[in-house]
Amino acid sequence: MEEIFISFLKDKVNLIENELDKAISEYKTSPLFPAISYSLKGGGKRIRPVLLLASYSSFKDDVEKALPVSVSIELIHTYSLIHDDLPAIDNADTRRGRASLHKVFGEDIAILAGDALLTLSFENLAKVTSFNEKIVLRCIRELSINIGINGMVGGQVMDVMTTPQDATEEVLYYIHSKKTGSLMKTAIKIGGILSEIDDEVLNKLESFGDKIGLTYQILDDIEDSKNSKEDESKVTFPKLFGMEKSKEIATNLLNESLSVIESVSLKNDLLKSFIYYLKSWIS
Amino acid sequence: MEEIFISFLKDKVNLIENELDKAISEYKTSPLFPAISYSLKGGGKRIRPVLLLASYSSFKDDVEKALPVSVSIELIHTYSLIHDDLPAIDNADTRRGRASLHKVFGEDIAILAGDALLTLSFENLAKVTSFNEKIVLRCIRELSINIGINGMVGGQVMDVMTTPQDATEEVLYYIHSKKTGSLMKTAIKIGGILSEIDDEVLNKLESFGDKIGLTYQILDDIEDSKNSKEDESKVTFPKLFGMEKSKEIATNLLNESLSVIESVSLKNDLLKSFIYYLKSWIS
Numbered sequence: 001m002e003e004i005f006i007s008f009l010k011d012k013v014n015l016i017e018n019e020l021d022k023a024i025s026e027y028k029t030s031p032l033f034p035a036i037s038y039s040l041k042g043g044g045k046r047i048r049p050v051l052l053l054a055s056y057s058s059f060k061d062d063v064e065k066a067l068p069v070s071v072s073i074e075l076i077h078t079y080s081l082i083h084d085d086l087p088a089i090d091n092a093d094t095r096r097g098r099a100s101l102h103k104v105f106g107e108d109i110a111i112l113a114g115d116a117l118l119t120l121s122f123e124n125l126a127k128v129t130s131f132n133e134k135i136v137l138r139c140i141r142e143l144s145i146n147i148g149i150n151g152m153v154g155g156q157v158m159d160v161m162t163t164p165q166d167a168t169e170e171v172l173y174y175i176h177s178k179k180t181g182s183l184m185k186t187a188i189k190i191g192g193i194l195s196e197i198d199d200e201v202l203n204k205l206e207s208f209g210d211k212i213g214l215t216y217q218i219l220d221d222i223e224d225s226k227n228s229k230e231d232e233s234k235v236t237f238p239k240l241f242g243m244e245k246s247k248e249i250a251t252n253l254l255n256e257s258l259s260v261i262e263s264v265s266l267k268n269d270l271l272k273s274f275i276y277y278l279k280s281w282i283s
Numbered sequence: 284m285e286e287i288f289i290s291f292l293k294d295k296v297n298l299i300e301n302e303l304d305k306a307i308s309e310y311k312t313s314p315l316f317p318a319i320s321y322s323l324k325g326g327g328k329r330i331r332p333v334l335l336l337a338s339y340s341s342f343k344d345d346v347e348k349a350l351p352v353s354v355s356i357e358l359i360h361t362y363s364l365i366h367d368d369l370p371a372i373d374n375a376d377t378r379r380g381r382a383s384l385h386k387v388f389g390e391d392i393a394i395l396a397g398d399a400l401l402t403l404s405f406e407n408l409a410k411v412t413s414f415n416e417k418i419v420l421r422c423i424r425e426l427s428i429n430i431g432i433n434g435m436v437g438g439q440v441m442d443v444m445t446t447p448q449d450a451t452e453e454v455l456y457y458i459h460s461k462k463t464g465s466l467m468k469t470a471i472k473i474g475g476i477l478s479e480i481d482d483e484v485l486n487k488l489e490s491f492g493d494k495i496g497l498t499y500q501i502l503d504d505i506e507d508s509k510n511s512k513e514d515e516s517k518v519t520f521p522k523l524f525g526m527e528k529s530k531e532i533a534t535n536l537l538n539e540s541l542s543v544i545e546s547v548s549l550k551n552d553l554l555k556s557f558i559y560y561l562k563s564w565i566s
Contacts, residue, residue: 027432032440036432083398088390107371108443111394115366115401116436122405123427126420133416137409140423144406149310149319153399157315160391 002280004273008057009050015064016046016053019071023124035105035113039078042096047216048187049074054274055191055205058266065130066194069139073187075121076147080156080183082114089160090231131194139190146186155179159234167235173214175235180220181213188212188271204264208271211257212278218250219281247282254279285563287556291340292333298347299329299336302354306407318388318396322361325379330499331356331470337557338474338488341549348413349477352422355404356470359430362400363439363466365393372443373514414477422473429469438462442517450518456497458518463503464496471495471554487547491554494540495561501533502564530565537562 020040027033049070056066085092085100086107092100102110125143128136145151155178162171188209192202221236223229225243230236237246254275261271303323310316332353339349368375368383369390375383385393408426411419428434438461445454471492475485504519506512508526513519520529537558544554 030432030437030440031444032432032437079398083394086394088394109440111366111369111371112436112440112443114398115362116432118398118401119427119431119436122423123431126424126427133420137416137420140405141409144402144409148402148406149313149315149399153395153402154313154315157313157392157395160395161314 001269001273001276004269005054005277006273008054008270008273009045009047012050012053012063013046015067016049016070016074019067020074023068023071023075023120032109032113032116035101035109036116038104039082039101039113039117040074042078042098044074044077044096046074048077048184051184051274052187052191054270055188056194057191058268058271059192059195059197061267066191068128068130069125069190069194070187072121072125072143073183073190075117075124076143076152077183079114079117079121080147080152082110082117084156086110089156090234135194135196138193142190142193143186146182151178151182151186155182162235163233164235164239167240169240172235172237172240176217176237177210177214180217181210184213184216185209201264204260208257208260208264211253211260212274215250215253215257215278218246218253219278222246222250223281250282251279284552284556284559287552288337288560289556291337291553291556292328292330295333295336295346296329298350299332299353299357302350303357306351306354306358306403315392315396315399318384318392319399321387322365322384322396322400323357325361325381327357327360327379329357331360331467334467334557335470335474337553338471339477340474341551341554342475342478342480344550349474351411351413352408352473352477353470355408355426356466356473358400358404358407359426359435360466362397362404363430363435365397365400367439369393372439373517418477418479421476425473425476426469429465434461434465434469438465445518446516447518447522450523452523455518455520455523459500459520460493460497463500464493467496467499468492484547487543491540491543491547494536494543495557498533498536498540498561501529501536502561505529505533506564533565534562 024036024040052070052073053063053066057063081095082101084090085095086102093103094100101113122140125136125140147153155175158171159175159179185206189202189206192205218237221238222243225236225238237249241249258275307319307323335353335356336346336349340346364378365384367373368378369385376386377383384396405423408419408423430436438458441454442458442462445458468489472485472489475488501520504521505526508519508521520532524532541558
């Protein structure tokens, strides 16, 4: 069952890479370009923009129309990684097996490159012409709310303010839902907004996105824990619940997300397949 | 002549403060709120949002309509100051006579508060309902382009990459135009976009904004130089040209901006008065 998503992912990655190139092409002569390019071309899986396309494809056929919008999601993801890696936050020297941006270009350039990509994400959205103004504006509203103070940034704030010693279950759920979950949920929800589905279906899509976003981060923590790549200063599901219980929580969330998505009428099994894709990580 | 602007400024500041409060009010329970509030309530002159309102008032009567939009300009200004002050960039311990944000709340919170305010600026714009979607989207496009890689962030990048020793006139003009000029120009231009003036007038408004934005920064440098508050690592107009020549450049720019604005048909002398307000700083 997971093959459907994997083949969609493989199929769409090149389109997204090309669209990312287009989004930054007019800035090629900027002294910031090498830093931006280094970060964007860091070998990300492009899961988030692909989820937006998968969500859109669950209701509509012309997936290329949604490509420019999906790029804005990846720009946000990249900015968040750059700022997360900074010495004052996670102090990560590496990212995806390469030196982190500030290690190569300096902290000042890393801060500014993050600011630039966050800004570019909105510029890119505001320039979309394949959807009407009302829809584009709704996407901007949705994105900005979910990556802001009560969304992704809020999760990161809670993360830096929390030590594993004083972390409660509630705080752990909050951090993971917001820090990672918010952007994945938004990607999926924006796919629905672009498809102009009604609010009832959109709410289900949001609930599905919430659950799989949280699961994605739990599975990432489990993976890091297995490979002894855990950051000691960070609170994680395996640290708080142990490995087996963490897997059980993830499995339950995936089962819940399956019932949600099975209650929606979709053109194909793409989103369902994503659930099985995540399930295959749990072993 | 400068009294017209000064009285408009005094008159509008409280409205802007209230609108800023409204823009952040739903985030009162966030752990980030104290940091955001500290920065926004730092006693700024609110020149940029007031310029947007002045520009709008030069064509239209219902200035309150433009208030929510003007707040987004101040949110961008505040985010840029927070990130500029960071140890990796300007390393400023104080801002407007108080400790800078990272000195009070830590570098991590300062980075995230800046990210949050940049994001909130777009959220706030995307929620504007007093103008139609087409106009709002055009404002988002205008703002994002001018504060991004070829705008404000670009100026800051050039600034951190330049030492006073290797600064040419061209580089100095670039830094000042982009770092400070871009946002002031945008504030003035957005006032015109909201007024739905035709493109010819809009271009003149943009040219006016370019000149007064650059002048504003030159005058700020002159002021700092007089008060021996100059940052030694920074390239400034007084350092490169000397005090008298810097004043001459500023005066010429103001005279140019005066001819531009006199060629536009306006409802009042607000923008003209702003030129005299700046002229009164040169002595």
